[in-house]
Amino acid sequence: MLVRRLVMVxxxxxxxxxxxxxxxxxxxxxxxxxxxxxxxLALQYDRLSIEKATHHIIRxxxxxxxxxxxxxxxxxxxxxTLRSFYKFLLQxxxxxxxxxxxxxxxxxxxxxxxxxxxxKMERLDTFxxxxxxxxxxxxxxxxxxxxxxxxxxxxxxxxxTLNVNILKGELKVLGKRNKERIIPFTDDLKNSLISYIAIxxxxxVSDNEYLIVLNNGKPVYEKFIYRVVVSALSGITTAxxxxxxxxxxxxATHMLNNGANINAIKELLGHSSLAATQxxxxxxxxx
Numbered sequence: 001m002l003v004r005r006l007v008m009v010x011x012x013x014x015x016x017x018x019x020x021x022x023x024x025x026x027x028x029x030x031x032x033x034x035x036x037x038x039x040x041l042a043l044q045y046d047r048l049s050i051e052k053a054t055h056h057i058i059r060x061x062x063x064x065x066x067x068x069x070x071x072x073x074x075x076x077x078x079x080x081t082l083r084s085f086y087k088f089l090l091q092x093x094x095x096x097x098x099x100x101x102x103x104x105x106x107x108x109x110x111x112x113x114x115x116x117x118x119x120k121m122e123r124l125d126t127f128x129x130x131x132x133x134x135x136x137x138x139x140x141x142x143x144x145x146x147x148x149x150x151x152x153x154x155x156x157x158x159x160x161t162l163n164v165n166i167l168k169g170e171l172k173v174l175g176k177r178n179k180e181r182i183i184p185f186t187d188d189l190k191n192s193l194i195s196y197i198a199i200x201x202x203x204x205v206s207d208n209e210y211l212i213v214l215n216n217g218k219p220v221y222e223k224f225i226y227r228v229v230v231s232a233l234s235g236i237t238t239a240x241x242x243x244x245x246x247x248x249x250x251x252a253t254h255m256l257n258n259g260a261n262i263n264a265i266k267e268l269l270g271h272s273s274l275a276a277t278q279x280x281x282x283x284x285x286x287x
Contacts, residue, residue: 008050009034012088033081040064051095055102056273058082062106076105114241115250116233118257121147123236134203135215139228141196142212142220146229146244149173149183150251150269153244157222159211161197166190175270183268252277 013031016022022030034050040061041048048057058079065075083100090098124143131137145156155173163172170184185193200213212220225244233242248269255265266277 008089008094009038009085011092012085015088016084029077030081030084033078034085036078037061037082051089053099055099058099058103060274062103066106072106079103079105114239114246115253116237116239116246118254120236121250121254124232132199134199137192137196137199138212139232141192142225142228143232143247144189144192145212146247147251148189149185150248150255150265151183152248152270153222153225156212156244157210157220157225160209161211162209164193164211166193173270176272179270181267181270 009031012034013027016030017027037053038050041050041053041057044060044064045053045057062075062079065078070078079100082103083098086095086098086100089095142156145151145159146153149171151159151173152175155175159171159173165171169187169190170182172180172182174180197211203215208217208219210219212225214220214224229244229247230242233239233246239246252265252269255268256262262277263274266274269277271277
């Protein structure tokens with residue numbers, strides 16, 4: 001298998017040298033890029049043959065390069081190599097489709113989502129949410145729901161009370177492309193939900209079907225949730241990025257740091273592919 005891979009690489013380099021008239025320096029760079037990718041496949045995918053690499057695997061390779069501190073400009077150059085290589089394999093009928101067609105290069109200056117240190121998140125209760133009124137309990141629940149379940153802002157906004165099962169400790173959310181998923185929650189969040197639902201019944205002017213509502217009983221809107229999160233996080237972090245998305249990423253990162261399986265995190269986040277989860281969680285894993 002290794003010999004076959006090397007033959008494919010050499011045939012490709014000869015194609016560039018004799019037909020495309022590429023310079024010696026360019027050929028050296030292309031060869032180095034392909035050897036590096038081969039080494040990655042050998043290490044991470046049990047010596048998978050290079051022509052069998054999927055777009056998911058190539059996306060994972062991008063994550064690997066980012067984690068290794070490779071600059072975006074260099075990553076994009078390596079992707080140019082792979083794009084040219086797989087185009088050659090397609091022309092030679094070695095592969096049936098080009099996996100690079102589903103791979104987008106990272107933008108220059110691209111940075112992976114920020115997350116908040118676990119110790120700082122533990123300070124949130126004592127800093128911000130020490131009142132028993134409806135507004136405080138609701139705002140506390142907004143932050144806890146986003147952080148402890150990893151759900152999206154839109155999923156929280158649209159979450160209905162009937163989809164929260166207190167007895168089972170789980171909730172049902174409707175994600176992208178109308179895909180439903182079940183997310184379990186902890187006893188701490190269960191207690192917060194019980195307290196909030198009780199005070200909501202006393203305070204709310206209407207029996208709204210949505211879990212999170214405004215003071216007037218109407219459904220909450222996305223900008224409101226965003227403001228609540230920014231206000232809460234401003235007291236525990238000086239990071240520039242403070243948003244519901246940061247809490248989603250914080251959830252995933254803390255889960256991974258505490259030993260959760262990445263496939264389980266993928267299901268909790270509602271990702272359609274493992275590659276999306278790897279991109280989402282890899283950069284800030286503590287060691």
